[in-house]
Amino acid sequence: MASNFESSIQRGCDFIHDFSCSPCEENGFNTEAHHYCTQCKIYYCQNCVSKHNVLYQKHAVLGRKDVKKWEAAPGVVDGLERCGMHPGEALKLVCGDHDQLCCSVCVAIDHRQCSKIQHIPDVAKGVQRNIEFHQIPKKINELQKQFELMKEARLNNTTSLKKTRAAIADEIKTIRKKINEMLDKIEKTTLQDLDGMIAALEKNLKKDIETCEKWTIELQNMIAAFQTKAKSSESNSYIAYRKSQDMISQANDNLRGISTIECYNVTCKANNRIKELLSSIKTFGVIEEQTVMTKQREDHLSDPNLVFSVAEYKEYNVRMRNDKNRCAIQGVFETPSAEIVIADRDNCKVKLLDKAYRVLDHCGVPGEPWDVCHIDGNEVAVCVNSRQTDTRGLYFINASDGKLVTTRKLTSTHGCIAAAYHGGQLYISSGTALYVYTMSGQKVKRLYDDISGTFTVMKCAISNDGETIYITNYTGHELITLNNKGKKQASLTDPDMKSPIGVHVTSAGHVFVCCSSSGTVLQVDKDGKKKLATLARKEDGVCRPYSLFFSSRTSSLIVGGEKDTVLVIKLI
Incomplete structure (x- = not known):
């Protein structure tokens, strides 16, 4: 029976429906839907819709002739159930060969030769009892907190850079008082270098802050959607579980990318020979960027016999x-x-x-x-x-x-x-x-x-x-x-x-x-x-x-x- 199912998938037959009956799907059956209830936001086959109509006579039920309204109806295919490659299609299948959620279009185009195609209801059985499933909110919350902490650190770093800029500017002015009018041009050039570096670093920090804000919002939305789906059907829960895992992986990748640099810092090394070499000097000192990396001395110090204090x-x-x-x-x-x-x-x-x-x-x-x-x-x-x-x-x-x-x-x-x-x-x-x-x-x-x-x-x-x-x-x-x-x-x-x-x-x-x-x-x-x-x-x-x-x-x-x-x- 499994081989017949797989061959039918590969032939692209109509065994894979555009819309499957939701009650049938809950019971492990794959039945094509011919109706959609706008109040229940559920698909029904011919048998199930008759039972629905007895219970809910005042509900508005759309038939196949209004299938375009199905697609436009709110809640028909929300963000979690929607195929990422084909946004108009619902996720209904899992390709075991590629460990990937698929819609019917995905299977017809990209997975025709795959041998391990299964319906989500079959794979999703017991997902709500899975320990990892219940750990998803915790993982998302932890990631969200890490992004919030990272944002706070980046904001603090932005403030410290401004203070550093002010401190270095004061040092420059102190040196400036000891020298004559020839230093006007040097002061201007040095401050331009400093401001340019601070601006570049602030740009990096701003980018990191925006990334943190973006992921914080996306993770908030994801956990809200997940918690809703966790109380829904096993299929929806499974999709939420898989989508959440993908988002967690992406969020971790982004967080690792940001976390490589702990903070930026800037110093100014004063030139003590400035009076002697005034005619050839263009700046007060070398403005240097210092990044405090998460891999600190162990990676940076090349001398194994360097004595610590x-x-x-x-x-x-x-x-x-x-x-x-x-x-x-x-x-x-x-x-x-x-x-x-x-x-x-x-x-x-x-x-x-x-x-x-x-x-x-x-x-x-x-x-x-x-x-x-x-x-x-x-x-x-x-x-x-x-x-x-x-x-x-x-x-x-x-x-x-x-x-x-x-x-x-x-x-x-x-x-x-x-x-x-x-x-x-x-x-x-x-x-x-x-x-x-x-x-x-x-x-x-x-x-x-x-x-x-x-x-x-x-x-x-x-x-x-x-x-x-x-x-x-x-x-x-x-x-x-x-x-x-x-x-x-x-x-x-x-x-x-x-x-x-x-x-x-x-x-x-x-x-x-x-x-x-x-x-x-x-x-x-x-x-x-x-x-x-x-x-x-x-x-x-x-x-x-x-x-x-x-x-x-x-x-x-x-x-x-x-x-x-x-x-x-x-x-x-």
């Missing part, structure tokens, strides 16, 4: 009401969507934090979580170390939309203290050895071992190019640096490096280590041969640190330890 320390409480023990944050990671995943060992929990470090969600694990390893996107692997071999291993968790969802598990035959991911392979620390595994859990090799102590191979970090591996030796109070073959390249000890545990390397090659016994957070050179700086100590809020992660979004180190708070160190 600290701007401020802040602590954020991550303890939950039902936590039975004091928190012990063994692992930290920030997702691309700016949510933070932490592993709380002593409470056997994985917690998800928002940008303000507030707990959004959590999930329990059947053992102590000792580390968080980023896999790809919003997926992480949590190292669970347990004496029970059936619960020990890696638990893969997806962290998105404020929720944590465990997807799969890899059991480990040895201790599972920490892990790192690079080049499609997993590097797992057992406490005394570092192993390489495939993503399916097959052991490739033992890369490095040291059986001189209990925790000689604690945590590991891999450079962006995969050439260098850093390992903390907790027992030996040292940082070990290996090449990707497992050969030791360097060993670093320092009075501030007592019982090192956490190690992190940024995409630019900056290396950070936190040490439990000394209560310190250190920066180390990329070769692992010398300490560059001690960034934090106990008096700064460090308490037996176990883990750390550098957020390029905020240019901050997030440090977790044996404390109910995470310490955020702003670096400059």
Whole structure:
């Protein structure tokens, strides 16, 4: 029967109707409509219209001779049910080959050779029970709020640019007073450059603001339409669901495009030799555009041994009401969507934090979580170390939309203290050895071992190019640096490096280590041969640190330890 239906679609037969009977469609039948009720705004076949007329004798029912009035009637095919390619046609079918909503014209023109053509009523069955369907309003609301926040940021940026313009103009006037009348022409030229740049930046901001306003309105309209259709038929609900998904995707694309630049800024570098070179100078200084990008220092700073300094320390409480023990944050990671995943060992929990470090969600694990390893996107692997071999291993968790969802598990035959991911392979620390595994859990090799102590191979970090591996030796109070073959390249000890545990390397090659016994957070050179700086100590809020992660979004180190708070160190 399905093949007959598909062949009839491909032949373009009249089995695909211009208008289908709405009651029949609700019951899974495809019957051509011969009537349209202007009050009910519903199509009827010959059988259904007779029942309708008995119940509603005063309703105005249009026949086939008035089909043009059907198309003009309000509510016949609204924005959600209307085909985007053929606005006069209603969406009635789904092409499974292209995963696309279609009208009869779409099928006749573009999908004649497709084998998976289905009626929307068939596909839509149960859509209103779909979890994703019910999440659509929330997703739209969240996007709307993000656009509103982005608009507010752009408006604030516009104001700050005007203030910047005034400040730079004052600097120019201060310099101008020290020089003679020859500076009139220079002042004019410089202000023209400044105003031209500000105008260009304001134009960009205005464009972003207009985009935010446009999408805010469209999302408002969409959620209004969606909520209306969610109470309607399953077909309409399904169309609303699909259209909403498309709009969410488009809105996300636009939001990502806008969010690339956090804000614009302008500075003026004064020329100190202006008096000596007055005759050859055309402007007071170079007017420069500065854009604060969401990918900040980690992408921009090319020198991996550039020494950071600290701007401020802040602590954020991550303890939950039902936590039975004091928190012990063994692992930290920030997702691309700016949510933070932490592993709380002593409470056997994985917690998800928002940008303000507030707990959004959590999930329990059947053992102590000792580390968080980023896999790809919003997926992480949590190292669970347990004496029970059936619960020990890696638990893969997806962290998105404020929720944590465990997807799969890899059991480990040895201790599972920490892990790192690079080049499609997993590097797992057992406490005394570092192993390489495939993503399916097959052991490739033992890369490095040291059986001189209990925790000689604690945590590991891999450079962006995969050439260098850093390992903390907790027992030996040292940082070990290996090449990707497992050969030791360097060993670093320092009075501030007592019982090192956490190690992190940024995409630019900056290396950070936190040490439990000394209560310190250190920066180390990329070769692992010398300490560059001690960034934090106990008096700064460090308490037996176990883990750390550098957020390029905020240019901050997030440090977790044996404390109910995470310490955020702003670096400059």
